[in-house]
Amino acid sequence: MSDTPVAGGPALPSTPPVQAGPATAAPSSSAARSLRGYSRWRWWELALFAALPLSWLLLPGQALLLNEIAIVALFAISLDLILGYAGIVSLGHAAFFGFGAYTAALYAKNVMPDPIVGLAVAIAASALLGLATSVLILRGSDLTRLMVTLGVASILYELANKLDWLTGGADGLQGVVMGPVRTPFGAFEFDIGGRVACAYTMALLVACLLLVRRIVHSPFGFSLQALRDNPLRAASIGLSVHARLVVAYTIGGAIGGVAGALLAQTNGFTSLDVLDFHRSAEVLLVLVIGGTGYLYGGLFGAVAFKLLHDLLSAWTPQYWNFWIGVFLVVLVIVGRERLLRPWSWGRR
Amino acid sequence: MSTAKVVLETRGLVKRFGGIVPTNDVTLRIELGARHALIGPNGAGKTTLINLLTGTLEPSAGSIWLDGADITRLAPHRRVRRGVVRTFQINQLFGGLTPLQSLALTVARQLGLGAGWWRRLGADPRVGPACDALLHRFRLEDVQGQRVAELAYGKRRLLEIAMALACQPRVLLLDEPVAGVPEGEREEIFDIVNALPAEVSVLLIEHDMDLVFNFARRVTVLVNGAIFAEGDAATVAADPRVMAVYLGEGGHG
Numbered sequence: 001m002s003d004t005p006v007a008g009g010p011a012l013p014s015t016p017p018v019q020a021g022p023a024t025a026a027p028s029s030s031a032a033r034s035l036r037g038y039s040r041w042r043w044w045e046l047a048l049f050a051a052l053p054l055s056w057l058l059l060p061g062q063a064l065l066l067n068e069i070a071i072v073a074l075f076a077i078s079l080d081l082i083l084g085y086a087g088i089v090s091l092g093h094a095a096f097f098g099f100g101a102y103t104a105a106l107y108a109k110n111v112m113p114d115p116i117v118g119l120a121v122a123i124a125a126s127a128l129l130g131l132a133t134s135v136l137i138l139r140g141s142d143l144t145r146l147m148v149t150l151g152v153a154s155i156l157y158e159l160a161n162k163l164d165w166l167t168g169g170a171d172g173l174q175g176v177v178m179g180p181v182r183t184p185f186g187a188f189e190f191d192i193g194g195r196v197a198c199a200y201t202m203a204l205l206v207a208c209l210l211l212v213r214r215i216v217h218s219p220f221g222f223s224l225q226a227l228r229d230n231p232l233r234a235a236s237i238g239l240s241v242h243a244r245l246v247v248a249y250t251i252g253g254a255i256g257g258v259a260g261a262l263l264a265q266t267n268g269f270t271s272l273d274v275l276d277f278h279r280s281a282e283v284l285l286v287l288v289i290g291g292t293g294y295l296y297g298g299l300f301g302a303v304a305f306k307l308l309h310d311l312l313s314a315w316t317p318q319y320w321n322f323w324i325g326v327f328l329v330v331l332v333i334v335g336r337e338r339l340l341r342p343w344s345w346g347r348r
Numbered sequence: 349m350s351t352a353k354v355v356l357e358t359r360g361l362v363k364r365f366g367g368i369v370p371t372n373d374v375t376l377r378i379e380l381g382a383r384h385a386l387i388g389p390n391g392a393g394k395t396t397l398i399n400l401l402t403g404t405l406e407p408s409a410g411s412i413w414l415d416g417a418d419i420t421r422l423a424p425h426r427r428v429r430r431g432v433v434r435t436f437q438i439n440q441l442f443g444g445l446t447p448l449q450s451l452a453l454t455v456a457r458q459l460g461l462g463a464g465w466w467r468r469l470g471a472d473p474r475v476g477p478a479c480d481a482l483l484h485r486f487r488l489e490d491v492q493g494q495r496v497a498e499l500a501y502g503k504r505r506l507l508e509i510a511m512a513l514a515c516q517p518r519v520l521l522l523d524e525p526v527a528g529v530p531e532g533e534r535e536e537i538f539d540i541v542n543a544l545p546a547e548v549s550v551l552l553i554e555h556d557m558d559l560v561f562n563f564a565r566r567v568t569v570l571v572n573g574a575i576f577a578e579g580d581a582a583t584v585a586a587d588p589r590v591m592a593v594y595l596g597e598g599g600h601g
Binding site: 029035036215229230233234 | 404442453464
């Protein structure tokens, strides 16, 4: 990005009245203290980060389920960055998930089976896809963005379907054999119980969460919220709205690609399902359930969605979608805040 | 006519919307350190002219020059970085942020840190003190941590102007800065504007004639998109044609 300091240095008023003496008052600055407070770790954040490895440790029998939830959570967090922070509505976020999944699977099958190298390739590929398609979401209303993102995902779906010599088409990409995850502590083969897969996914979820947390507390992160709230004013304080949108969409796409690659690698298989419309709709649902724009909505949403899903499909296997729908309507009408505070229901 | 250096200049600026011509062949010079007012009846095209100067609108013809360089096609955010900064008649703020976050972001952007994605907002030691000074001057200290969308109108108005000053303008375009601000607080805003360094050039759009003639040394009268009269404040105030057009049509506010 080309964020240059203010131009025309010498012509500037030498001591602008709005600036206090440079850096001299730093220790006593109350604004500096308040700003530091925004990015301070809250206890519940620490608890949340601790809960991820703990769940792996304490629930060894549920590793496959945890792996699945962690992947959905990461996918939803990537959507949160572009939707919750930058305000880009998308109905085609599966494009990145699927692109990452197919890239990782194809790389493992045709080039080499190392998962970490494959992951890096998938990240690069989905970032490029984000960069290339970001030009489509720069202009236009929310509606045009919904349609354009939906369109991109549909195009990729049809491409994966038609290029069956490469992708396996409707049968999916079979015979993806993954190598061991090489770490400084040794090489770990993916096991049938999913313990290694789950640890691998959790590690990446934590890494991506830390990265996104870093980003949203930076000037760049705040500028995303600024342009989400008011692009006209964002430009009027000198922010390049287009450059911000491009970078945000690229990062969001790359992390969405990580989620897809993790699914393909830990399952040793990928199919058209990863690019399907229901993926895009579901991740939006997950994020809406968990809440947008505060970083952890994707995580809470993924857990809530999975629990709801399992609960409802055990109770009424055929109609769980109906009840998810009911839940969503209630959530939106009543509001998340109120729903989570049953004691406030009686009050007006 | 003085011989002071011209900072911002328009040459034959025209804007057409279909058959309507809100800006009609406007040639305007804003001198270094100007206290220049732009007045005219409602619908005279004042805000359109500001939108052209800031790049929100593209002119149909004519050109805009800053320090002798053609900026007619320059993107709005690049004009801001060159020092052409505006406030809005209707508040344009970041509703989801707090006043402190809004100002810190603006100050950080001004320091060239706006695209930084690794260090947190405010990590640079210059940001905090600058925000302190702005919050203090605009009496926003006690609401600095509230969401902007929840602030009272008066506070949002002050933040609107504080954010413009945080951009360290060289040319400041004030579009009715005291619109909707109660009587007692208007002076406060003008005191702040008056206290700007002499090198900052100010173009003011305002309906309150007392404020205009207290503040401005030079006045341009815009009628139907074209410059109707221009001169120093006393001359324009005494011009019977201006009295007729302005007071006769638009009245006071």
